[in-house]
Amino acid sequence: MxxxxALLPVRPGHEDDFEAAFRQAKTIIASMxxxxxxxxSRCLERPSTYLLLVEWDGLEDHTxxxxxxxxxxxxxxxxxxxYEPFPTVEHYEHVLTA
Known part of the structure; x- marks a missing residue:
């Protein structure tokens, strides 16, 4: 797995529109x-920043x-x-669960 x-820096003042668009977009990615x-998730300290976590079977499924x-x-x-600026996307593999 x-x-x-991805930390998604949304332009301030566009958070509601972003969330509405993401509700549509999630059906696209979920079908892949x-x-x-x-x-x-939305950041409490920086409300224009969102954290996106997506689980894929493997790296190539995404990339x-x-x-x-x-x-x-x-x-x-x-x-x-x-997005302002465009987000950095990174990939991780599971190491440990507590």
């Missing part, structure tokens, strides 16, 4: 092969399968104009 981690689950798909273009169209 691969965990995608290798997708397991996602959570979107090749999703990002190389026509569905990703729809995702981009719905969400990417909200």
């Amino acid at each position: 691969t965990l995608e981690h 092969p290798g997708f397991r689950s996602l959570t979107l 090749v399968g999703f990002r190389g798909s026509a569905e990703y273009q729809q995702w981009r169209q719905l969400l990417h104009h909200f």
Whole structure:
């Protein structure tokens, strides 16, 4: 399992529109092969920043399968104009649970 981690800096004042667009976009990503689950959380200290965590079966399900798909273009169209600056996306593998 691969965990995608992205801090999403949404332009201040556009949080409600972003959340509405994300509700639409989540159906796109959820339909992709290798997708397991996602959570979107809003920062309490910086309310224009969101944390996106997506579980994938493997790294390539995200980096090749999703990002190389026509569905990703729809995702981009719905969400990417909200970000300032564009987020950094990183991938993690599970090490330990307590």
